[in-house]
Every structure is written in C-alpha cells, then in structure tokens.
C-alpha cells in the first residue's frame with residue numbers, strides 16, 4: 605500500500621459542538637475512513653466540486669442523464685442536434701431502451717463548468733424529455749488528493 609504523504613500537509617484545528625464531533629466520528633467509522641482527517645478532506649473536496657459547479661468555471665467532468673419518450677415528435681433529432689453541436693464536450697453516450705416508449709440516455713461530459721451547465725439545461729428543457737439530471741464531478745486536475 606502507498607505510504608500516506610505527509611509533505612505539504614497543513615494542520616489546523618476547528619471547533620464544533622460535541623454532538624457534531626460525535627456524529628462526524630460515527631460517519632467516519634461507517635464510511636470506513638481510517639481517521640477523521642481523511643473524512644473531512646473528502647467532505648472539503650465534495651464541497652469544492654459543488655462550489656465550482658455553481659460559481660466557478662473550472663474544468664469539470666460529469667454525466668447528464670435523460671429520460672424521454674422517443675415517440676414524441678422530433679425529440680430524438682433535437683437531442684442529437686444538441687449533442688453534435690457540443691461533440692468536443694460530450695465524450696461518450698449510453699442509450700438504453702427502457703421499454704416500448706421510454707429511452708434512457710447518459711452522456712459523459714468534460715469541459716468548462718459554464719458550458720456543461722448550459723448543455724445540460726438545453727437538453728433537460730428539450731420538449732419530450734421527462735426527466736433530466738446533471739451530475740458533476742471533478743476532472744481531477746484541480747482537486748488536490
């Protein structure tokens with residue numbers, strides 16, 4: 605196993621209510637972290653990814669999930685048009701025929717946060733799309749391990 609890096613580590617103390625600390629320790633154990641610091645570091649990373657998604661324009665990666673009825677007029681053509689317009693950001697797609705009417709499409713995306721939000725909004729707002737969701741993660745480049 606890789607030795608944990610100690611170089612470049614910053615140690616700081618925070619004060620939280622006793623019950624909150626107890627709940628943190630409980631979650632740390634339940635999630636299988638070796639210690640509180642590892643759990644808190646992951647929580648910080650999760651918050652950073654969420655923050656960048658909302659406010660920043662970092663390179664992010666993620667998935668756009670869509671459910672639509674392919675019988676609805678033009679929905680498939682409209683979705684394909686949008687995907688071709690952004691082929692440099694949409695790096696992979698998965699299409700599943702859920703049943704006779706419904707399709708599930710999952711698009712893997714990577715690019716600037718603002719562009720990805722815009723593409724997701726456009727796809728989700730397309731006529732015929734019943735449900736859509738953008739899930740964002742980090743491209744890994746800006747996030748310290």
Ligand code: NI
Pocket residue numbers: 674699700701702706707708
């Ligand atoms: Ni289908």
